[in-house]
Amino acid sequence: MQPLDDTLLERGDGKGLKIYDEIERDxxxxxVLDKRKKQLTAREWRVEPANDPSARDIEAAAVVRQVFESLPFDRICEDLLDATLKGFAISEVVWARDGAGIWPQQIVAHDQRRFVFDEEWRPRLLTMANMYLGEELPERKFIVHRFGVKGNNPYGLGLGSSLFWPVLFKREGIAFWMLFLDKFAGPTVVGETPFGSLPEVDRKTIDALAGARTSSAILVPTGTNTKFLEASKSGSITYRDFLEYWDKQISIRVNGETLSTDIGSSGSRAAAETHADQLGLLVDGDSDLLSATLRDTLIRWIVEYNVPGARLPSVWRERPADAKAEAETRKAEAEAAAATNSALRDVLQIAAKLTDDAVARKLIVASGLVGDLDDDVIDALVTIRGDLREAPPVDPVPGVPTGVPGVTRAPVSVGAAPRLPGVTR
Incomplete structure (x- = not known):
C-alpha cells in the first residue's frame, strides 16, 4: 500500500519522509515539536490491572510494571511519538530469555523510510533484494504507532503534511532577508564611464568598483563618475513580521496555541495559562493514543509470553494536578453549596407555614432545589420543616445588653392600650 499524504507525494522529490526531517531542523x-513530546514524557506513568482483577491479572500488571522500570521507558515513548510528525513510527523489540520468562531486552527505533505496509497493515522491511514490496517480518517483533489515521491508510497522516509549507515559506523568507541585509550593509556601487570607452577600461573599472565595498580607497580611470545606490524600503511590513507570522502558524498547528511558547508584547500570564491548557488537551490525546498502541502490542506480547491467560493491564500517564485550579474549583463548589442550602432553608421556612404535608411537599419539589435527592430525603425535609420556622422577634430586656451569655429573655406580653377619649387610631 502507498502513502496518501499529498504533500509527501508532490514535494518529496524521491526523498520520502526525509523532507519532514528538514522540518525538525527549523x-x-x-x-514546539519537542515541547509537545516532553509534555507527555514528563508525566508519571502508571500500570494498572484490568477491572475487578483476579490474582493472575494483578500478577500480569506487576510483570509489565517491572519490565517498564527496567527499560528507558520515556525514551521509548519519545521515539514512538515521532509518528506525530511523520504519521507512523516503528520500533523493534529485541527479546531475551531470562529463566522461565521472555523479556524485551531493548527496544530500538528505526527509520520509517525502510518500511512499507501490506493490505493487512503489517510492516514489511525494504531490502536491496526487494525494494518495492519489502520482506515479511516476524510477529511480536515490531511496534507500529500511528497518528492521524483516516480511512484505509496504514501510514497515518502526521503534522508534517501541514507544517511543510510554513517552514518552507519561512526558509525562503530568511533567504530574501539575508539578501536585503546584504544590500543595506554594502550598497551597490554605480560607475559611469564616457561613451565609447574601450572594453578593457570597462573591465578594469568594474573590478575596481567591485572591491569598493570592502576597500577604503579605489582607483578608477579618468572621466569615470562613481556613486552608491542605497537600498530603501517603505511601508510598515518587515521581514521580521513575515517570519514571526509563520512561527505563529507553526505553533498553532503543533500546540494549538501560541502564548505558552511566546507571550509577545500584548499577552498576559492569564492568557498564557489558558493557552497552555489547550496544549494539555492535545497531550492528553497523544497519551491516550500511545497507551492504546502499547497495550495492543508490547503489553499484550509480554503478558502472552509470561502470564498466559491473564487479562491485559493498562498503562497511561497522569496529567499533573493544577493545585490552583483545584482550589478555585473547591471554593466555587463550596459557595454554590452554601447558596443552595440557604435557598432551601428559605423554601422550608415557607413550607413550614403550610399545614398540609402533601402541599408542602409539592412546594419543596417545585423549588428545583431537591432534584438530586431521593423520595426518602424529601419526605424527611417535609417532616422537619416545622423546626425551621422563623423565631418570633423578642423585645430587648431593659437594662440587659444584647448577647450576654446565660440570659434568657422571656416573651413580653403586651395588652391592649386603653382607649383615650378624643384620639382616633
Whole structure:
C-alpha cells in the first residue's frame, strides 16, 4: 500500500519522509515539536490491572510494571511519538530469555523510510533484494504507532503534511532577508564611464568598483563618475513580521496555541495559562493514543509470553494536578453549596407555614432545589420543616445588653392600650 499524504507525494522529490526531517531542523518548529513530546514524557506513568482483577491479572500488571522500570521507558515513548510528525513510527523489540520468562531486552527505533505496509497493515522491511514490496517480518517483533489515521491508510497522516509549507515559506523568507541585509550593509556601487570607452577600461573599472565595498580607497580611470545606490524600503511590513507570522502558524498547528511558547508584547500570564491548557488537551490525546498502541502490542506480547491467560493491564500517564485550579474549583463548589442550602432553608421556612404535608411537599419539589435527592430525603425535609420556622422577634430586656451569655429573655406580653377619649387610631 502507498502513502496518501499529498504533500509527501508532490514535494518529496524521491526523498520520502526525509523532507519532514528538514522540518525538525527549523529552530522554531523543532522546539514546539519537542515541547509537545516532553509534555507527555514528563508525566508519571502508571500500570494498572484490568477491572475487578483476579490474582493472575494483578500478577500480569506487576510483570509489565517491572519490565517498564527496567527499560528507558520515556525514551521509548519519545521515539514512538515521532509518528506525530511523520504519521507512523516503528520500533523493534529485541527479546531475551531470562529463566522461565521472555523479556524485551531493548527496544530500538528505526527509520520509517525502510518500511512499507501490506493490505493487512503489517510492516514489511525494504531490502536491496526487494525494494518495492519489502520482506515479511516476524510477529511480536515490531511496534507500529500511528497518528492521524483516516480511512484505509496504514501510514497515518502526521503534522508534517501541514507544517511543510510554513517552514518552507519561512526558509525562503530568511533567504530574501539575508539578501536585503546584504544590500543595506554594502550598497551597490554605480560607475559611469564616457561613451565609447574601450572594453578593457570597462573591465578594469568594474573590478575596481567591485572591491569598493570592502576597500577604503579605489582607483578608477579618468572621466569615470562613481556613486552608491542605497537600498530603501517603505511601508510598515518587515521581514521580521513575515517570519514571526509563520512561527505563529507553526505553533498553532503543533500546540494549538501560541502564548505558552511566546507571550509577545500584548499577552498576559492569564492568557498564557489558558493557552497552555489547550496544549494539555492535545497531550492528553497523544497519551491516550500511545497507551492504546502499547497495550495492543508490547503489553499484550509480554503478558502472552509470561502470564498466559491473564487479562491485559493498562498503562497511561497522569496529567499533573493544577493545585490552583483545584482550589478555585473547591471554593466555587463550596459557595454554590452554601447558596443552595440557604435557598432551601428559605423554601422550608415557607413550607413550614403550610399545614398540609402533601402541599408542602409539592412546594419543596417545585423549588428545583431537591432534584438530586431521593423520595426518602424529601419526605424527611417535609417532616422537619416545622423546626425551621422563623423565631418570633423578642423585645430587648431593659437594662440587659444584647448577647450576654446565660440570659434568657422571656416573651413580653403586651395588652391592649386603653382607649383615650378624643384620639382616633
Amino acid at each position: 529552530t522554531w518548529a523543532g522546539s
